[in-house]
Amino acid sequence: MYTDKVIEAEHLDLIHDVAYDFHGRRMATCSSDQTVKIWDLEDGEWKCTASWKTHNGSVWRVAWAHPEFGQLIATCSFDRTAAVWEEMPGESKDGKKSHWIKRCSLVDSRTSVTDVKFAPRHLGLQLATCSQDGYIRIYEAQDIMSLGSWTKHDDVAPSANLSCSCLSWSSSRVHPPMIAVGCYDSNLPNQPASKEAHVILYEYGQGSRKWMKVEAFSTITETVRDVSFAPNLGRNYHTLAVASKHLYIFSIKPIKKDSVAKASLEVKQLVCFEEYTSKVWRVCWNVTGTILASSGEDGCVKLWKANYLSPWKCIATLKGDGMRLSSVDYMNDHGDKRSKSLYPPLSKNQVPWH
Amino acid sequence: MDQAPEKTEAVIADPVLAQFGSAASWSYGNELIVFGSKSRDDLIDDGTNRSTVSPKLHAVKWNTDIYATNLRKILNESHGTFLEAQEMAKDKQTDTTAYLKISRGYRSILKANIECIRDDLENTPAMENESQDLRKTLESELQMIEIIELIWHLTEILYLQSSTSDCIVPVYQNWIWSHFQEPLTWTQHILQQPIPEKDARYWDTVYGLVLQGRTQLVFRLLSSHSHANNYAFKTILHLISIMPEFSKSRTPGEFDSEWRMWKTQLSNLISQGQLSSCKNVELLAKLLIGDEETLRTHSELCDTWYGYLLAVLLYKRPTAKLIELQNFTQECIDTFGGETQLENWDFILLAAIDLDLLKTIKLCSSSFSNWWFPAHLTDLLFHTGRLDNEKMKYGERLREFLLLDYASSLFSHESLWQVGVAYLDECKVYGKRYLQRLLENIPIQSEYKARKVLRVCQDKGITDSYQVICRIMSTKSLKSQRYSNALNWALLCNDGKLSALISDQIMREYEKTGKFTAKDVLSNLGKRMLLCPELTFLGKYYEFHELYSNKQFGECISLIVQLLSSNIAPRKYWFTLMKDIGPVLKETHVQSTIFEAKQLVHFAAELRIDFQLQKESFDYKRSGLAARDIRTLKETQKTVLETLNTLISEYNVRCVESVKENTDDMDM
Structure with a gap:
């Protein structure tokens, strides 16, 4: 049984990203209208509690920091910057319970910043950005009271011909810090595409204190639009999902060799x-890394799960269908925001998936 | 092997999704936010890709069963039974009858809730508009729980109650009897009529009873007929009264031959036309001898194919063994319109009857919008040893897999997460890691809830989550300037870094407003004071304030000198510290050793150097003040320093003189 609750996003243009906070009680949305909106779940309803202009261009991605560091979000934009914002409690002038202030602008990129992600909690207050110029930059704030200054730890570029589109941190605590980066060809469309690997893994060398390229996925040579490490619940390997021409899932297992100091x-x-x-x-x-949701061009969201017996397979498809929406229904959607059931429970000939 | 579809398609009505494409983000539990988006490849020129439709977000949820009030009751109640089963397993209990008791325990919880919902339905007026929705919800909940109970009961009789060599018919009959009581209700109704056979349902009820094998009631109904003394009636009544019954005192072989003899007797009567005077009685007799055509034409009275299966067994093969059951299912399903007419739960029953346990569990998982049923059923079957046989050696993994999913689903609920903890305890491989992750993710709206979660962390020895939750709470308080609270939480998880930050804030606030917060925490620091230098200082500084308000001025000066000379006081606080000493020095009767007085002179000089170099306490760049404010601040600080200087000099003189006097006294 599915229920679909429609929320008017109130953005003036396409939404590019929606991010839930750690507890799933707040979300942030960002859009081509250059704003970010914060939504809070109050009595089962999502209410927009803040909305402000964050950048001078489309805002591509928004990410929440772990709540241990406070209520922090990071945004990145076409305007070549990434920014860190913090919510300040206390009544503001317009009567809202809190307001968001810009703590820092990260201006190292000379091109559109395509993704921004906070590091997992155990690595402290770090964030990584990647951009069209092909660089991944890693920043760190000293502590939660000095969010105004982020020191750039490192910057690395996978290849001169590639732009970066997306990145993901591995959440594993038993392995050295790891970042996966997805790329696209920065060449003009009429030039031949390079056959380089479009997904690269970087690992932080505890000794060298540098981020090192440790793996390139040579099987993926097409544009990569998203990469995501599965939450690591103590497994001895990383699981990485890659969104490209196809959907890929990789397992990455560090092996310790006795003779060689460097693990492969x-x-x-x-x-x-x-x-x-x-x-x-x-x-x-x-949250538990057991179900993967993929979405794309066809307007569908597919859910994938590995079973105790069978490998990964699609267990459900949510289909985005515009045809069903007549103008009359559309008006009704406005008036009646109560959740409606897409299917009655256990109705005839219907198998709700698990 | 999978006839039932495994995928579901749900449709989200939104033109943006179809026009551009979709994207989705996961929430905490079974919830996704789906929204229409566009690939950024297509957004080369910024700002020209405006969509004409206002974008929407779709909060799509599933597995929402646990939010239904009645199922939630079941989840809470069954928790105890589950724990009981685990205890038995730990005692190496292998006796199936013990687990049969557990199984019945689960079912009685289900049945109690079924009754409960029925009562609710009766008390909900059917006519009023507003109660329509409630009725619908209750009805669908009722249907779901009834089906679960039906399936559970069947698996119980097939897997726990019978062995493969037992005659299955009496237990199977029991199952049907307890779930399909309509003929019974009708019988009571008809018997209350003045002339029973006038009731339009009289004969259908008789046939219905026959098909369920309720011969005693058939006898009663026929006896109530006004023609009961007719020959046909008398004959059939006699035959029904001598119909052989299966009992444990007889071997199946004995029963079988007796039954065959009885059947032949009845067939002979029919073929001789002895019952033809009453067509209804003759039809009844044909049912009793298992006449295929007659059975089929009256199959509808059985309601379901599995009800019909009972009739087929009773009159064609009353000694059928458990493993023979599956030989008759196809015939029954075909009679009821074939597989296309089957519901999801029909496939589950079919799989159970086929003794395909794995498939039964799989279908239970995919057919219900909750993990309660498959998880509990699998757990029970696992403990009885039914899951691990020659073919299937994955019982333990399957059980953990289902328990993990069930427990995880509980964690997305406001209060049920506490039940989930107990289930994760039973997952030996991944339970603890899941628990850690899920505990950290629990939304904490109040201190009360935080303490509750922390208690679980402590009980289960999950230090990591314990610390994370404390830090989250501390940071939250710190950011809302509730320093006392923030410090409390930071101390709870022994976080030095955080304690230092908070101590720093308390000092800054004191410098700004002259108000000392967090007194309650600071007065009870004890050993925890040593957690970080900032806190050590703060604790000592608090002592200074206490001494001052108790007018122990001499001790005040000693303490400050000690703080300054031992490097406990961070240099950035020196100004504040020295400023505080002013009022103490003004007390004319206060004296201390010359050494301390000299130290004060020394530190005052150091402080003046800091002031000149704009360092530490006087680092205005960090203060974020406007230039004009900085000028004012500088002026004030300068005055303070000058006054302090004078005071310290005077004090020094006083101390030296007093020492002199003392030595003079001694000389005399």
């Missing part, structure tokens, strides 16, 4: 869903 990685492609006929845009995991 054993990368296995678990699946490549070629039945995906249209481009995949986004991939994201549930």
Whole structure:
């Protein structure tokens, strides 16, 4: 049984990202209208509690920091910057319970900043950005009271010919810090595409204190639009989902060799869903890393799960269908925001998936 | 092997999704936000891609069963039964009858709730508009729980109650009897009529009773007929009264031959036309001898294919064993219109009857919008050893897999997460890691809830989550300037870094407003004072304030000198500290050793250097003040320093003189 609750986003243009906070009680949305909106779940309803202009261009991504560091979000934009924002409690002039202030602008990129992600909690208050100029930059704030100054730890570029589109931190605590980066060809469309690997793994060398390229996925040479590490619940390997022409899932297992000091990685492609006929845009995991949601060009959201017996397979499809929406229904949607059931429970000939 | 579809398609009505494409983000539980978006490849020129439709967000939820009030009751109540089963398993209990008791325990919880919902439905007026929605919800909940109970009961009789060599018919009959009581209700109704056979349902009820094998009631109904003394009636009544019954005192072989003899007797009567005087009685007799055509034409009276299966067994093969059951299912399903007419739960029953446990569990998982049923059923079957046989050696993994999913689903609920903790305890491989992750994610709206979660962390020895939750609470308080609270939380998880930050804030606030917060925490610091230098200082500084208000001025000066000379006081606080000493020095009767007085002179000089170099306490760049304010501040600080200087000099003189006097006294 599915229920679909429609929320008017109140953005004036396309939404590019929606991010839930750690507890799932707040979300942030960002859009081409250059604003970010914060939504809070109050009595089962999502209410917009803040909305402000964040950048001078489309805002591509928004990310929440772990609540241990306070109520912080990071945004990145076409305007070549990334920014860190903090919510300040206390009544503001317009009667709202809190207001958001800009703590810092990260202006190192000379081109559109395509993704921004906070590091997992155990690595402290770090964030990584990636941009069209092909650089990944890692920043760190000293502590939660000095959010105004972020020191750039490192910047690395996978390849001179590639732009970066997306990145993901591994949440594993038992392995060295790891970042996966997805790329696209920065060449003009009429030039031949390079056959370089479009997904690169970086690992932080505890000794060298540098981010080192440790793996390139040579099987993926097409534009990569999203990468996402599954939450690591103490497993001894990383699981990475990649959204490209197809949907891929990899397992990455660090192997310690006794003779060589440097550990190497054993990368296995678990699946490549070629039945995906249209481009995949986004991939994201549930909290326990057991279900993957993929979405893309075809307007569908597909849910994938690995079973105790069978490998990954699609367990549900949510289809975006514009045809069903007549103008009359559309008006009704406005008036009646109560949740409506897409299917009655256990109705005839219907199998709700698990 | 999978006839039932495994995928579901749900449709989200939104033109933006179809026009551009979709994107989704996960929430905490079973919730996704789906929204229409566009690939950024297509957004080369910024700002020209405006969509014409206002964008929407779709909060899509599933597995919402646990939010239904009645199922929630079941989840809470069954928790105890689950724990009981685990205890039994720990005692190496292998006796199936013990687990049969557990199974019945689960079912009685289900049945109690079914009754409860029925009562609610009766008390909900059917006519009023506003109660329509409630009725619908209750009805669908009722249907779901009834089906769960039906399936559970069947698996119980098939897997816990019977062995493969037992005759299955009596238990199967029991199952049907307890779930399909309509003929019974009708019988009571008809028997209350003045002339029973005038009731339009008289014969259908008789046939219905026959198909369920309720022969005693058939006898009573027929006896109530006004023609009961007719020959046909008398004959059939006699035959029904001598119909052989299956009992444990007889071997199946004995029963079988007796039954065959009885059947032949009845067939002979029919073929001789002895019952033809009453067509209804003759039809009844044909049912009793298992006449295929007659059975089929009256199959509808059985309601379902599995009800019909009972009739087929009773009159065609009353000694059927458990493993033979599956030989008759196809015939029954075909009679009821074939597989296309089957519901999801029909496939589950079918899989159970086929003794395909794995498939039964799989279908239970995919057919219900909750994990309660498959998880509990699997757990029970696992403990009885039914899951691990020659073919299937994955019982333990399957059980953990389902328990993990069930427990995780509980964590997305406001209060049920506490039940979830107990289930994760039973997952030996991944339970603890799941618990850690899920505990950290629990939304904490109040201190009360935080303490509750912390208690679980402590009980389960999950220090990591304990610290994370304390830090979240501390940061929250720190950012709302509730320093006392923030410090409390930071101390709870022994976080030095955080304590330092908070101490710093308390000092800054004191410098700004002259108000000392967090006194309650600071007065009870004890050993925890040593957590970080900032806190050590703050604790000592608090002592200074206490001494001052108790007018122990001499001790005040000693303490400050000690703080300054031992490097406990961070240099950035020196100004504040020295400023505080002013009022103490003004007390004319206060004296201390010459050494302390000299130290004060020394530190005052150091402070003046800081002031000149604009360092530490006088680092205005960090203050974020406007230039004009900084000028004013500088002036004030300068005055303070000058006054302090004078005071310290005077004090020094006083101390020296007093020492002199003392030595003079001694000389005399």
